[in-house]
Amino acid sequence: MSDALLAAYDAVLFDLDGTVYHGTRVIPGAPETLRAVREHGTAVRFVTNNASKPPEDVVAHLTGLGMPADPGEVHTSAQAAAALLKERLEPGSVVLVVGTESLAALVASAGLRPVRTIAEAAGDVAGVVQGHSPATTWADLVEAALAIRAGAVWVASNVDPTLPSERGLLPGNGSMVAALRTATDREPLVAGKPAPLLFDTAARTAGAHRPLVVGDRLDTDIAGAVAAGLDSLVVLSGVTTPATLLGASPAERPTYVAADLTGLGQRADLLAIGGKAGWRVTHSDDVLVVSGTGEPLDLLRALCPVAWESGTTGTRGDGEAARAALTELGLV
Template sequence: MSDALLAAYDAVLFDLDGTVYHGTRVIPGAPETVRAAREHGTPVRFVTNNASKAPGEVVDHLTGLGMPADTDEVHTSAQAGVQLLKERLEAGAEVLVVGTESLAAEVAGAGLKPVRENGDDVRAVVQGHSPDNTWAALAEACLAIRAGALWVACNVDATLPSERGLLPGNGSMVAALRTATDVEPLVAGKPQPLLFETAAKSAGAERPLVVGDRLDTDIAGAVAAGIDSLVVLSGVATPKQLIEAVPAERATYLAQDLTALEAKADDLRIGPRPGWSVTTENGVLEATGDGDDLDLLRALCHTAWETGVTELGERAKAKFA
């Protein structure tokens, strides 16, 4: 365990959807890996952009999947969104809520007044994912934003992983309001660093590790916060996206799923890998050698990031196209 990735960090900040579970289906090995972290004495935090559930509901969901947790270990974009509101509004200010009742409860718990319809006293709009968000709710928010209300989006994830596949996320609904208002929201969740910074502070961590499946939120948020990250292929990220990643979305390590936390850190690092040689010829990434496919992907990412060449040669294309 001394050379395992888990042992190199003093806290692990897990994304949830696509990293720990897909809706009601747990990622195989996730309960055992979380348990291993706890047994090692490494604090764990669950950091999610999904604003539809209160921390207690997240705890119940995790417990039902075999991963008991405490509410203090859960950090949601709803909490981050309400924190931004509280910093900018006076006590008792009206906030139009587009989202679940748990989001409205977070607003009320911060000393603000949640409402569902626009009116003269609405000072802000907070928008989070809910499967019950309707056109009517977006219409109320549109009116408020156009009238000058502060607009806070809990997150801008375009999609939401589920056991059935990718579904529309909060970002898709945010895009509709952005189009209707020509206004950009203040974003609370990932990729902004606030969630990770708050989670790391709560764990007393000076060297945390982020584990996530999305480059544009999990990994970008880790980069923004100056935190190392492990990107996993159990959710949204694809090999093509990894190879083409811009600097602000580049992870430190790469693995198939979160169980790699118990593997050797050096084996997971994105960079040159034993058994594989990747060169650029005529603007193409050419791979020669033999070995593990993920090692090849780590090497391809390294060379692509170093050179800016992202087109795959035939050998790599056969595995990752």
Template sequence: MSDPALLARHDAVLLDLDGTVYHGARPIPSAAESIARVRELGTPVRFVTNNASKSPGAVAAHLRGLGVAAEAAEVSTSAQAAARLLRERIAPGAAVLVVGTEALAAEVEAAGLRPVRQASDDVAAVVQGHSPDTAWADLAEACLRIRAGAVWVACNADATLPTERGQLPGNGAMVAALRAATGREPDVAGKPRAPLFRTAAESAGARAPLVVGDRLDTDIEGAAAAGLAALAVLTGVGTPAALLAAEPAQRPRYLAADLSALTGKSGELEIGPRPGWRVRADGPELTATSDGARDAVDLLRTLCAAAWRHGTTRVRPGDDHAGAALAELGLA
């Protein structure tokens, strides 16, 4: 039986952004061309981001500025997912206290709810998303309504926000402040929870979409929470060592170096034994040997299957080819 194309198994591609399509202001090599090829093959694309501070139009404009074709309708944000959660939990037209940007307030309004900025007895819910302008006064207003029993939805719980200056406080840091002040837990809409991926899949009319991302703790775990298959790429923060040690909820079905794999064969990308590589368990470690193979990512696919099965991440080379591949993967 022939190996089907990856896109023959999946009716949409749900792409993470930072670390998968770009690094801040720099496009990742081959990303734009790979996404264009997916479109040419007729597979819908959605750009899925935990960022609730920008509108879909602004995200699409940023992508176009990096050479990636994108329209606002193809962008799914955690603000949209949060607004949908609110619509499911409170009455139409109800007041929602917004802690976040005007882009978040616009999504609340688009969901048929009434965004406000000050606490009052008629506020039915609080929605919280990242904004660099959030101050103590904003948290104080939210605290009052959350303590009074209002529904509390957080766009995401990311503790940090990657910037060109380094990691800075993210929405999760502000959520933690309100958690400490109220003793409550919010409903989270973004990764690694399922609502954001479900919103993206529905917008594409997809029943079996493929989630693609670099972070195991957000992209891959979120895909698992939504019951979707995931492809992990090695262009961002995810590392070979992290993949070997991944908990069951953070294990992708597929693995690739970058987005160029999207037009490849599904069987070649699945984690599992690969031709030319042999991995055996020797007590507390794995020994990798080559039968003439050189592809380091193929070795990693083989190693992941063995590490997950045997519960060990210690690897040693059994020959020079394996040693070179392990060094390339940072596993030497």
């Protein structure tokens, strides 16, 4: 891997859902790639917005899927949320928890008192923390809404609207956050991606000076990398599609693009977004005109800068090869 993308960085900060696995299903190539990264001597960190599991459970899940890890390599949005509350609240303050017991345990370990209802608080609720849990109910949202309206500091572990799974995209924590946002007319403090805290912490624990962020979401993984000033690789194994990549805002634009994690073993110049041999992309009459021949992903890499500069995402292929590549990318 001496000439691979991996060789240019001293740590890789991996997203999990949609990047390494879909629920209980491993994304092909992930175990082999992670093993190669470790054998190369590059530090590995897992940076996830999923606040439903403590690091030990994440490690158990990864190990069960053939990817051994250590709890110290895992950084979750729940940990970041607890740290954010600790910074803003007095020791012993009451925090209403909407999420899993592991999130409540992190709140307690931060020197705060977790409760589930306002009545349980027996006094003022100073904070509300919200993380993903499949067990969250309307009654939980009621308690949180009342506390937020009464002035509690509201921290969301993340605002991902969806959660990739082996069955498809499921409602994520952001969907529940949206319900409280509507009910309270308030905005939460966001602890997880795209805020840079998780990436900064992960890079620091790895002793990394030039880490690479790898993820499947533009609005969290890539936007978080941009906010932290880090290079990033977006993989098309989860949420992001070629169409959404062409429409990415400046704050959501990756350095590289690959089909999946196996891209880490390829040359950086081949993965980098920009012009590629064999493809010609021009902007004419509010459409991106493509001609030439080559790999569809190379075409996508060549399309991105022209689309981003022109603000145009519509495409037209001149020639059979161009039309076939656009079709494979889902861009026609």
